[in-house]
Amino acid sequence: MSKLLIIAAGGVGYLLGSRAGHEPYEKFSQKAQQVRDDPRVQKRASQFKRRAEEQVDEKVGDEPAPERPTVAGQQGSLP
Numbered sequence: 001m002s003k004l005l006i007i008a009a010g011g012v013g014y015l016l017g018s019r020a021g022h023e024p025y026e027k028f029s030q031k032a033q034q035v036r037d038d039p040r041v042q043k044r045a046s047q048f049k050r051r052a053e054e055q056v057d058e059k060v061g062d063e064p065a066p067e068r069p070t071v072a073g074q075q076g077s078l079p
Contacts, residue, residue, distance in 0.1 A: 011032075015025055035041055 011028055015028060
């Protein structure tokens with residue numbers, strides 16, 4: 001299991017199990033915002049996004065999306 005997943009699960013468990021009121025949530029929320037705004041995290045997120053887009057382009061390329069089959073009498077969308 002990745003460290004990030006373990007930390008996130010611990011944080012959620014802490015919030016759900018806390019009987020101290022709203023204060024732990026506020027502290028957690030502020031810390032999460034600090035992590036989100038950290039330039040190192042932003043850099044890694046951008047790298048991850050770029051790598052994911054490159055992999056999708058490699059696998060899909062310029063192929064058009066396949067046509068989806070429709071059920072007789074429907075316009076191709078769910079109700």
